[in-house]
Structure formats: structure tokens, C-alpha cells
Amino acid sequence: MTPAAWPRPGSAPRRLLHVDPVRGALADRRIEDLPELLRPGDLLVVNDAATVPASLAGAIRGSPLEVRLAGPGASPAEWTAVLFGPGTWRQRTEDRPPPPELRPGDRIDFAGGLAAEVLRVSPVSPRLVELRFTAAGGDLWPALYRAGRPVQYSYLAGPLALWHVQTPFGSRPWAVEAPSAGLVLTVGLLQSLRRRGVRLAPVAHAAGLSSTGEPRLDALLPLPERYDVPPETARAVAAARARGGRVVAAGTTVVRAIEAAAGSGGRLTAGPGVTDLRVGPGYRPVAVDGLLTGLHEPGTSHFQLEAAFAPPALLEDAFHHADKEGYLGHEFGDVSLILAA
Amino acid sequence: MRIGGAAALVTGGSRGLGAALGGELARRGARVVLVARGGEPLERAAAAIRAAGGEAHALVADVADKEAVYPLVGAATALVGPIDLLVHNASALGPVPLRPLAETECEDLSAVLEANLVGPFRLTKAVVGSMVLRGAGLVLGVSSDAAVTGYPGWGAYGVSKAGLDHLARTWAAELAGTGVHFLSVDPGEMDTLMHAQAMPEADRSALADPRAVAGRIADIVENAESFASGSRLEAASWRSAG
Numbered sequence: 001m002t003p004a005a006w007p008r009p010g011s012a013p014r015r016l017l018h019v020d021p022v023r024g025a026l027a028d029r030r031i032e033d034l035p036e037l038l039r040p041g042d043l044l045v046v047n048d049a050a051t052v053p054a055s056l057a058g059a060i061r062g063s064p065l066e067v068r069l070a071g072p073g074a075s076p077a078e079w080t081a082v083l084f085g086p087g088t089w090r091q092r093t094e095d096r097p098p099p100p101e102l103r104p105g106d107r108i109d110f111a112g113g114l115a116a117e118v119l120r121v122s123p124v125s126p127r128l129v130e131l132r133f134t135a136a137g138g139d140l141w142p143a144l145y146r147a148g149r150p151v152q153y154s155y156l157a158g159p160l161a162l163w164h165v166q167t168p169f170g171s172r173p174w175a176v177e178a179p180s181a182g183l184v185l186t187v188g189l190l191q192s193l194r195r196r197g198v199r200l201a202p203v204a205h206a207a208g209l210s211s212t213g214e215p216r217l218d219a220l221l222p223l224p225e226r227y228d229v230p231p232e233t234a235r236a237v238a239a240a241r242a243r244g245g246r247v248v249a250a251g252t253t254v255v256r257a258i259e260a261a262a263g264s265g266g267r268l269t270a271g272p273g274v275t276d277l278r279v280g281p282g283y284r285p286v287a288v289d290g291l292l293t294g295l296h297e298p299g300t301s302h303f304q305l306e307a308a309f310a311p312p313a314l315l316e317d318a319f320h321h322a323d324k325e326g327y328l329g330h331e332f333g334d335v336s337l338i339l340a341a
Numbered sequence: 342m343r344i345g346g347a348a349a350l351v352t353g354g355s356r357g358l359g360a361a362l363g364g365e366l367a368r369r370g371a372r373v374v375l376v377a378r379g380g381e382p383l384e385r386a387a388a389a390i391r392a393a394g395g396e397a398h399a400l401v402a403d404v405a406d407k408e409a410v411y412p413l414v415g416a417a418t419a420l421v422g423p424i425d426l427l428v429h430n431a432s433a434l435g436p437v438p439l440r441p442l443a444e445t446e447c448e449d450l451s452a453v454l455e456a457n458l459v460g461p462f463r464l465t466k467a468v469v470g471s472m473v474l475r476g477a478g479l480v481l482g483v484s485s486d487a488a489v490t491g492y493p494g495w496g497a498y499g500v501s502k503a504g505l506d507h508l509a510r511t512w513a514a515e516l517a518g519t520g521v522h523f524l525s526v527d528p529g530e531m532d533t534l535m536h537a538q539a540m541p542e543a544d545r546s547a548l549a550d551p552r553a554v555a556g557r558i559a560d561i562v563e564n565a566e567s568f569a570s571g572s573r574l575e576a577a578s579w580r581s582a583g
Contacts, residue, residue, distance in 0.1 A: 046474065048423075048471060048474060050411070050414070050415050050418065052415070053412075137420070138398045138399065138400070138416075138420060141412075141415065141416035141419050141420065142400060142401065142412065142416050145411075145412030145415060145416060146412070161408075162408075162411045162412065163410070163411055166411055166467070167470070168470035169470035169471045169473065169474040170415075170470070170471065171418050171422075171423040171471045172418050172419060172422070172423070173415040173416075173418065173419050187469065187470050187473055187516075190470075190473055190474065191473070191516075191518075191519065194518075194519075200474055202474050202475065
């Protein structure tokens with residue numbers, strides 16, 4: 001599928017492929033049809049994490065490397081990160097040379113005086129590390145925003161600005177890549193959904209890296225990710241279920257957060273958590289009924305997650321249909337809604 | 342809105358009304374982020390709030406700089422949580438002594454509009470979606486008498502403040518029913534550095550203390566829902582005006 005090579009403004013036309021898992025049907029729609037595809041009483045849950053400029057050019061003992069933050073860690077100054085050798089986003093991640101070998105206690109220096117100490121190196125790959133920045137709190141965030149730029153991949157046409165990777169409702173800066181289903185949800189669309197009687201609620205989920213270029217590491221994705229379910233959202237999910245409304249997740253990260261927070265009866269425990277939940281074929285969602293997401297190639301982890309909501313054969317048909325019809329892929333591309341009509 | 346527990350972002354927070362309002366909001370229980378271009382007076386203002394037992398953070402940013410908006414909102418939200426109250430207080434006068442429009446350079450007008458109008462627009466845009474999603478929030482613009490009366494020499498500033506008022510009206514119309522509220526407040530003439538730069542000959546004893554004005558604006562914030570969204574209020578008289 002052709003990737004969308006550049007961000008489109010929120011008001012630009014976007015296609016939406018409606019995948020109905022009950023009838024086994026596909027329908028070509030547009031994003032502005034979303035309100036009529038949902039029912040009054042449904043609840044749309046979005047990921048309101050803002051996107052951090054998580055790619056940091058650094059140096060260790062004079063050798064350049066790129067640090068891609070993968071997710072926030074145990075304390076505000078600690079992050080999990082994936083390291084790359086010299087190069088830029090214009091190269092495919094699998095073509096990047098390895099970084100210099102790091103050991104716990106090593107110091108990485110970034111632009112503007114920011115530095116980080118290596119706390120741990122993963123036994124799975126020397127490229128997966130835990131870091132602690134030397135700055136903290138009110139000093140760390142401005143330094144991080146000065147030193148970093150958005151994580152991006154080689155199919156894009158040019159360097160992204162920070163505003164390109166923000167959803168219209170981004171709040172706490174936890175995501176290292178844009179929670180991309182939210183990029184299509186403009187403020188105007190949120191208002192249309194509310195007018196339709198669809199309720200809205202946020203969770204925060206620290207959306208992680210989608211690719212590292214190293215098969216051993218990619219097999220670990222998504223890494224354990226932080227999330228936070230506000231008490232209002234837990235109540236909104238319970239209320240939707242009580243009135244017979246459906247809970248629709250805007251993005252795979254929202255599925256993971258809600259399902260991780262849900263008990264066996266589908267009731268959510270509010271509050272922060274870390275999830276290593278893997279959703280795939282055979283997983284029976286307990287709280288989420290449907291999913292708004294991008295168009296994902298069979299075999300990818302996102303496709304696997306979709307298979308918890310629709311038969312894999314139907315999803316493969318959907319992908320090939322979208323490809324043939326010229327839908328665009330990746331984070332700035334078109335979307336699909338997997339939900340019974 | 343309830344100030345206790347709210348996350349507030351106040352631009353122009355290093356001195357004058359911004360510092361006083363940040364202090365008053367923190368005294369009433371808000372978690373406050375003060376924003377200004379200059380590091381040292383800004384840090385002093387935040388430290389004074391903390392010394393008085395309040396929560397305050399200082400972030401250095403120029404609201405006229407497009408690149409600064411998301412780093413500012415991201416850092417602020419990381420520190421105090423999703424923003425409930427956004428106060429557009431930072432203002433540029435343009436070159437002083439103030440000069441008539443016929444002698445105002447186009448670039449100077451542009452710079453004033455960037456700081457007082459376009460910057461607040463960008464900042465609102467970066468914050469308002471989260472407020473819409475949560476169904477609550479207040480965006481308060483600090484306006485001026487010069488927004489409604491054409492005073493000689495105050496052209497660039499007055500135009501920018503008239504624009505800021507109208508932004509609030511238009512946001513209010515577009516986001517009616519979302520729970521997000523917009524207000525403009527004319528604080529009146531205050532004994533501040535900006536006032537001294539604009540009118541060095543003024544009798545300071547006749548000017549209001551910014552701390553007293555901050556108290557009235559905090560009262561307006563607490564009663565925000567009683568005013569129609571998009572309203573323009575005068576800090577000095579809102580009590581009697583209801």
C-alpha cells in the first residue's frame with residue numbers, strides 16, 4: 001500500500017474503510033461519515049497522549065548515535081530507548097549501522113547540555129537500553145523539547161515538525177510516535193460525534209515505536225507501555241455498557257489500555273498502569289467492541305491486534321481492497337473502522 | 342470554574358499582572374505554570390509562589406514563536422497535567438515611546454500582532470482540543486481599554502487586543518455547548534512596568550495595584566460560567582455589573 005508521504009491537515013479529505021465483522025462486508029466511506037457509522041449511546045475512547053520529540057542525536061565517547069525514546073520509565077527522568085548508529089530517518093531502520101556498544105554507567109551527551117546515563121542494557125539486544133536523564137522535572141522537559149525531533153521513517157518526504165505529530169487533543173507528553181488514529185479526529189468531528197449522541201472519553205497511553213529495524217527487537221514490540229485511565233473514563237465505559245452502547249477504541253493503543261485496565265467482567269479499574277498485553281487472533285476483548293485504526297498490512301502486529309475484532313480473512317480482504325482502491329497507509333494515511341453496522 | 346486543583350498556564354508571568362495572577366491562582370489552590378521570555382525574573386516569580394506554599398513552575402518561552410508552542414504546552418502539561426485554565430496575559434506594546442499609526446513600521450505592527458494575537462491563537466489551538474474532549478476549560482484573554490477606544494499612539498496594541506477579544510467571541514461561538522468557556526477581561530490601568538513604558542508621565546498613585554486586579558480576575562475565573570462565553574468584562578466593575 002502506498003504510504004501517505006506527508007501529513008495532511010485535519011480538514012483534508014480522508015477515506016474510511018468500514019469493515020463489518022458480523023456481515024463480513026466492506027464499505028468505502030469518508031472520515032466525516034464516522035458519526036453516522038456510530039450509534040447514539042456509543043462511546044468513542046481516544047488516546048490523549050501528546051507526542052514527544054523522541055529522536056535525539058547524541059554522542060558517546062565522541063561517536064555519534066541516535067537515541068529513540070521508546071517509552072517513559074519508572075520515574076519522570078527515566079526512559080526506555082532504542083539506539084541507532086550514525087545516519088538519519090531518511091535511511092530505512094534496517095539499513096542503519098549498529099550504535100557503539102554501551103555499558104551501564106555510560107553517559108550519552110545531547111545538544112544543549114542535556115545528558116543521560118545508561119542504567120541497563122537489555123539481554124535481548126544491546127540496542128535496547130534504559131536511560132536516566134541528568135536533568136529532571138521543570139528542567140528536563142524544555143531540554144528534551146530542544147534536543148529532540150519527531151521519530152519518523154524513510155517513506156516520508158521531508159523532516160516533520162513537532163506540530164505534525166500532535167493530535168488535536170494531545171495532553172500529557174507520553175507518546176513517542178503519534179497516536180495516529182487521533183490525527184483524523186478534528187475538533188469539528190468531535191463536536192459532530194457529540195451532536196449524534198456519541199460520548200467521548202480519553203485514556204493516556206504511551207504509544208511506543210512501531211519499528212526498530214532489528215528482527216529480535218521488532219519481535220518484542222509493542223514493549224510494555226504506560227497508560228492511565230481517568231476515573232471519568234472508567235465510569236463512561238461502565239455507563240456505555242449499561243445502556244447497551246458500544247465501546248469503540250480510536251487506535252490500537254486505546255485497545256491495549258482499556259483491555260489492560262478491564263477486569264473479566266469488562267469493568268475498568270481507573271488509574272495508571274503498565275501493560276504488556278498482547279492482543280491478537282483468539283484474544284476475546286472484554287471491554288472494547290470496535291476499533292478505528294489505520295490500514296495495516298497482514299503480518300504486522302497491528303494487523304494481529306485487528307484480528308481480535310474481525311476474522312483474519314476479512315481483514316486481508318479489507319487490506320487488499322484498500323490497496324487496490326488507492327487508500328494510503330501509515331500514520332498520515334487513511335483509516336478503517338472495524339465495527340458491526 | 343473551580344480554581345482549587347486546576348492546572349493553569351499564565352503567559353507573561355514574570356512580573357506585573359501575570360506574576361500577581363499566578364500567585365493568586367496558586368494561593369487559591371491551582372497548579373500554576375508561569376511563562377515568559379526572561380529566565381531570571383520568571384524564576385523569581387515562581388519561587389515567590391512556592392515560598393508562599395503554592396505550586397508554581399517556570400517555563401521560558403516566547404509566545405510569538407511558532408516553534409515554541411507545542412514544547413511549551415507539552416512541558417506545562419507534563420508538570421501540572423491537562424490545562425484547565427489558559428490565561429493570555431503576555432503582551433507586546435511595540436516600540437516605545439508609543440507612536441501614531443502613520444509612523445508605525447509595518448514590521449512593528451506585525452511583531453505586536455504575533456505576540457498579542459497570533460501567539461494566543463496558536464496556544465489556544467494547542468490546548469483547546471483537550472478541553473473539548475474533557476468537556477471543560479477556560480481561556481481568558483487579558484484585554485485593554487485600547488481594544489474598544491482608538492487612543493492616539495496605541496494603534497498596534499489596540500488592534501491586537503481588539504483582535505484578541507474577537508478571537509474569544511469566535512471561539513465561543515464555534516465551541517458553544519462543548520463546556521469550554523472564553524472570556525476577555527480589561528484589567529484597567531495598573532501600576533506595571535508596561536504602563537510605565539507606555540505612559541512614563543502617569544501619576545502612579547492613581548493606578549491600580551496589579552495584585553488587587555489579580556484578585557478580581559481570580560474572582561471572575563471562579564464565576565466564569567455565570568458570564569456568556571465570549572464576553573468582554575472590565576475587572577474593576579464586574580461585581581457591580583453582575
